Amino acid sequence: MAEASDPKAGATAGTGWPRWLRLPPVLGMVLALLAIWYVAVVPMNVKEVLTAAERAGVEVSPPSAVDRRDMGNWALVLRNPHALGDSWSSDRPKLPAPHQVLVELYDSTIDEELNGRRGIVRSGTLSNRSLVYHALVTLNATFLGFLIGALLGVGLAVGIVHSRVMDMSVMPWAIVSQTIPIVALAPMIIVVLYSIGVQGLIPKAVISAYLSFFPVVVGMVKGLRSPDAMQMDLMRTYSAPTASVLTKLRLPSSIPYLFASLKIAIAASLVGAIVGELPVQKGGLGARMLAGSYYGQTAQIWAALLVAAALAALLVYAIAALERRTLRRMGMMP
Amino acid sequence: MLSDEEIKNWPEAGTATTAPVIRADHLDLTFQTNDGPVHALKDVSLDIAKGSFVSFIGPSGCGKTTFLRCIAALEHPTGGSLTVNGMTPDEARRARAYGYVFQAAGLYPWRTIGRNIALPLEIMGYSRAEQAERVARVLELVELSGFEKKFPWQLSGGMQQRASIARALAFDADILLMDEPFGALDEIVRDRLNEELLKLWDKTEKTIGFVTHSIPEAVYLSTHIVVMSPRPGRITDVIESPLPKERPLDIRDTPEFIEIAHRVREGLRAGYEE
Ligand SMILES: Nc1ncnc2c1ncn2[C@@H]1O[C@H](COP(=O)(O)OP(=O)(O)O)[C@@H](O)[C@H]1O
Ligand SMILES: [Mg+2]
Numbered sequence: 001m002a003e004a005s006d007p008k009a010g011a012t013a014g015t016g017w018p019r020w021l022r023l024p025p026v027l028g029m030v031l032a033l034l035a036i037w038y039v040a041v042v043p044m045n046v047k048e049v050l051t052a053a054e055r056a057g058v059e060v061s062p063p064s065a066v067d068r069r070d071m072g073n074w075a076l077v078l079r080n081p082h083a084l085g086d087s088w089s090s091d092r093p094k095l096p097a098p099h100q101v102l103v104e105l106y107d108s109t110i111d112e113e114l115n116g117r118r119g120i121v122r123s124g125t126l127s128n129r130s131l132v133y134h135a136l137v138t139l140n141a142t143f144l145g146f147l148i149g150a151l152l153g154v155g156l157a158v159g160i161v162h163s164r165v166m167d168m169s170v171m172p173w174a175i176v177s178q179t180i181p182i183v184a185l186a187p188m189i190i191v192v193l194y195s196i197g198v199q200g201l202i203p204k205a206v207i208s209a210y211l212s213f214f215p216v217v218v219g220m221v222k223g224l225r226s227p228d229a230m231q232m233d234l235m236r237t238y239s240a241p242t243a244s245v246l247t248k249l250r251l252p253s254s255i256p257y258l259f260a261s262l263k264i265a266i267a268a269s270l271v272g273a274i275v276g277e278l279p280v281q282k283g284g285l286g287a288r289m290l291a292g293s294y295y296g297q298t299a300q301i302w303a304a305l306l307v308a309a310a311l312a313a314l315l316v317y318a319i320a321a322l323e324r325r326t327l328r329r330m331g332m333m334p
Numbered sequence: 335m336l337s338d339e340e341i342k343n344w345p346e347a348g349t350a351t352t353a354p355v356i357r358a359d360h361l362d363l364t365f366q367t368n369d370g371p372v373h374a375l376k377d378v379s380l381d382i383a384k385g386s387f388v389s390f391i392g393p394s395g396c397g398k399t400t401f402l403r404c405i406a407a408l409e410h411p412t413g414g415s416l417t418v419n420g421m422t423p424d425e426a427r428r429a430r431a432y433g434y435v436f437q438a439a440g441l442y443p444w445r446t447i448g449r450n451i452a453l454p455l456e457i458m459g460y461s462r463a464e465q466a467e468r469v470a471r472v473l474e475l476v477e478l479s480g481f482e483k484k485f486p487w488q489l490s491g492g493m494q495q496r497a498s499i500a501r502a503l504a505f506d507a508d509i510l511l512m513d514e515p516f517g518a519l520d521e522i523v524r525d526r527l528n529e530e531l532l533k534l535w536d537k538t539e540k541t542i543g544f545v546t547h548s549i550p551e552a553v554y555l556s557t558h559i560v561v562m563s564p565r566p567g568r569i570t571d572v573i574e575s576p577l578p579k580e581r582p583l584d585i586r587d588t589p590e591f592i593e594i595a596h597r598v599r600e601g602l603r604a605g606y607e608e
Contacts, residue, residue, distance in 0.1 A: 230436050233408055237434040239427055240457045248453065252444045330444040331485040 037098050042087045043073035044095035050076060052090065053083040096299040104299035105131070105306060128283065131307050137284040139311065141201055141273035145208020146266050152209060153216025153265070154258070160217070161224040161250070162242065171221075178214050182207065186275045204276035204284070211272040212265035219261025223254025255330065259323035266315045274308060285311075354381035355419060355509060355541045356405055362413030363400060373566035374400040375411070380560065380569060384508075387535055387542045389552035390560045391598060397567025398545040402511050405543060406434050418509070430458065432509035433502025437517050439494035441486040441501075448473070448482035451501045458505055472500040475534055492523035496530075503538070513545045528554055529583055536579065549602075550586060553577075553595045561601035571601040 047068060050060045061079050062068060068076060077084065088097040096104070112130040113119040119127045126133035156174070159166040186207050193203045227249050235245045277286025285304045292300035327333040363375040374397045382388050390398040403409040404416055407423035418426035426432065433454075441450045448469050455465045473479050476496040486494055495515055502510060516524045528551060535542055546552050552559050553575065561571040575594055577585065585591055 230438060230440055234434070234436065234440055235457075236408060237406055237427065237432070238454045238457045239430075244457045248457065249442070252442065255444075331446065331487075332443050 034098055037095075038088070041093070041095050041097045042084055043077050045087050045090050045093045046073050046076045046080075046084065048092065048094070049087050049090055050080055050083055052086060053080075058083045092296045093298055096302055100299050101302040101306065105303040108300070108303055109307075131285070131288065131303060134283055134285050134288050134304070135307050135311060138270070138273045138277065138286065138308070141204035141276065141284070142208055142266070142269045142311075142315070144201060144205035145210075145272055146212050146269040148205060149209035149212030149265055149269060150216050150262060153213040153261070154220050156213070156217045157220030157224055158246065160221050162246075171217075174214055174217055177210070182211060182272065182275055183278075185210070186272075187279045190276065190279055199280075200282070203280075204273050207276040208269040208272035211268040215261045215264040215268065216258070219257045219264075220254055223257025224250045226253045226257065252330070255326065256323075256332075259319060259326070262323075263316050263319045266319055267312050270308065270312050270315060353420065355384045356380070356382040356543070357417045358401075358404075358414065359416070360414035361401075361404065361411050361416055363397075363404065363409060363411045375404070376566035376568045378414070378567075378569055380572070382541060382543065382558075384541055385539055386557045387544065387555055388558045388560060389544045389546055389556040390562060391546055391549065391552045392562030392567075392602065393564055394547070395567075396562040396564035398562060399513055400567065401562075402513050402543055402545055405509075406432060406511055430505055430507050432511050433505065433507045435495075435499055435502050435510070435512040435515045437514045439486070439491070439498040441494055441497055443486055445486075446482065447478065447484050447486065447489065447497050450486065450497060451504050454501060454505050460505075468504050469500075472503045475503060475537070476500045477530065490523075492519050492527060495519065495527065499531075499534075503534075503540075507540075509541045509543070511543045514547065515544075516551070517547060524551070525583060531555065532581055549595050549598050553591055553598060554581065554583075554586060559594070559598055561598060563602075563604075570604060571597075573597055573601070 050068060051065060054060050054063070054065075060068075060083050062071075089100070093100065108129065108131045112127050113132060114121050116122070116127050116129065118125075118129065126136070128134075156166075156170055160170055161167075189207055189210070190199075190203045193199065193206065224246075231249060231253075232245070235249055238244075240248075273284065274286035274289070277284035278290050281287045281290065285308050288304040289301050292298065292304065324333065358378050358380045361375055361378040363373075365372040365374055378397075378401060390401065392398055400409055404411050405418055405423060407427045410423075416423055419429070419431050421429065421431070441447070442453070445453065451469045451472060452465045455468060460468070469482065470479070473482060476499055478493065478496055478500060481489065481493065481497075486497070489497065499510075499512075499515065516527050519527065532555060544552075544555060546555075557575055559571075559573040559575065560569055561573065562568065563570045573594060577590060577594070
């Protein structure tokens with residue numbers, strides 16, 4: 001055949017910038033944020049630092065702690081530049097310095113597991129004081145909730161696309177469900193489920209599912225409706241039954257929409273699991289965050305936050321990788 | 335609709351061999367739109383005989399697509415009667431009377447060419463072995479053998495449209511309905527595909543309904559050229575082509591060809607001037 005073939009790319013990669021050119025802006029951003037953080041640590045912790053300095057015999061102004069309490073943080077910083085040396089190493093900082101968070105992160109992961117009495121090296125099981133253990137607890141609920149949410153979302157979307165009644169009855173409720181703040185709803189879900197004897201993993205997964213089904217419903221409804229009139233007409237010329245239209249046209253067409261939704265849904269699932277752990281205090285990153293705030297261990301909160309953020313990034317990345325593989329398999333990406 | 339009694343008493347309907355494959359009788363179709371009713375087809379009567387190649391030509395909006403879609407039971411007339419193979423269009427569709435080719439190839443990007451062509455076969459429940467056999471056969475018919483494993487994006491527009499014709503041929507419908515199938519292709523590719531379509535029509539002896547904007551295309555391909563005019567959409571002329579069945583591309587330079595083309599053009603102009 002003489003006609004030239006024209007390979008048009010299904011999805012082009014990013015901006016087309018070479019990878020090394022994309023690195024400096026990212027690095028610059030990180031450095032700027034770190035700098036702001038280090039600066040912010042000084043005024044945030046100034047009162048505690050000055051109290052400690054005073055106790056150690058340094059002269060601070062004003063000398064009365066009561067007077068200091070009513071003053072602005074920046075004013076205290078400016079009046080006592082000589083007494084702020086411990087700002088980045090205070091014991092119970094309001095805002096820990098980045099390196100304090102990193103130390104806490106190291107202590108509560110690698111160090112705890114390698115050297116801790118209950119760490120995996122000495123006891124053979126993960127320490128319940130380590131963030132690795134708590135991250136896995138959270139991840140469990142995240143996965144289960146995500147699975148339920150995604151299946152529920154796809155199921156509802158299929159129903160909505162095929163039934164006018166469902167379209168009119170389910171969609172408004174799905175939208176309303178997302179307007180209720182999850183922090184208000186989560187304790188109720190836990191209490192209600194507890195009263196019927198369900199606790200542990202399931203309530204957290206339910207909250208995760210509650211947050212993650214919605215983006216899947218919205219994305220899948222759009223995806224299942226994405227075939228154009230001509231493609232639907234083609235199916236009609238074959239007198240194709242509804243089930244064939246669904247499996248051979250609507251579902252494959254919806255795959256790109258599905259993955260876009262799944263990326264949002266998995267992040268929402270993680271949030272749901274963490275929120276579900278806040279009131280229960282039976283392990284998980286959420287429990288660690290709340291415990292940290294009870295005991296004024298801000299570094300612990302920040303460390304748990306960092307782990308949660310890293311998990312979210314990892315999960316979204318995993319979905320993106322699955323998306324690339326699937327689309328390539330389907331021939332929709334070169 | 336006509337009663338069974340009336341259909342029996344139709345003069346041409348007596349013997350099966352001469353009965354038209356498609357018969358439209360005083361067909362009317364009015365779309366109800368937000369801007370009021372649109373009279374897309376008015377009083378359209380036409381018989382299409384088995385094995386003929388009928389082109390529909392006319393300015394856009396004259397109801398060519400609508401008429402083809404009525405035959406395919408994708409639209410339903412609001413008046414008159416229409417039979418396909420002696421059945422209602424809906425029954426004919428269920429009996430797999432026709433294959434439909436749209437202006438865009440509309441291949442599924444997630445299916446290879448071979449699996450795209452197998453799509454109607456899968457839906458209609460053909461066995462795997464028969465699917466493979468038929469796919470190979472129609473691929474050869476449209477000269478795409480060897481492209482079975484390619485994905486649509488690896489093919490040019492012309493090749494994609496050939497694949498979509500193969501898809502319409504795969505399940506042995508004896509009517510092929512084509513709505514401006516080559517409208518989006520450049521002239522050279524179009525000439526090639528026109529030539530191939532004629533060969534294919536000759537080999538398969540199908541009845542073809544073909545919508546086009548192009549006078550040379552209509553004259554080159556057809557045994558009958560149906561000239562239509564808009565507002566309301568109606569038939570103004572049906573021209574029977576005296577050209578022989580064997581038509582090399584350079585037949586377009588013969589006086590006969592030019593003469594028919596002239597008549598078509600006159601018919602189109604008359605439709606405008608009314
Ligand atoms: N689904 C529809 N709803 C309303 N009006 C329509 C619809 N389809 C076609 N029409 C109108 O019917 C007329 C004939 O359209 P069409 O058959 O597509 O013309 P052609 O194919 O000859 O260009 C046009 O005026 C068009 O706007
Ligand atoms: Mg048209």
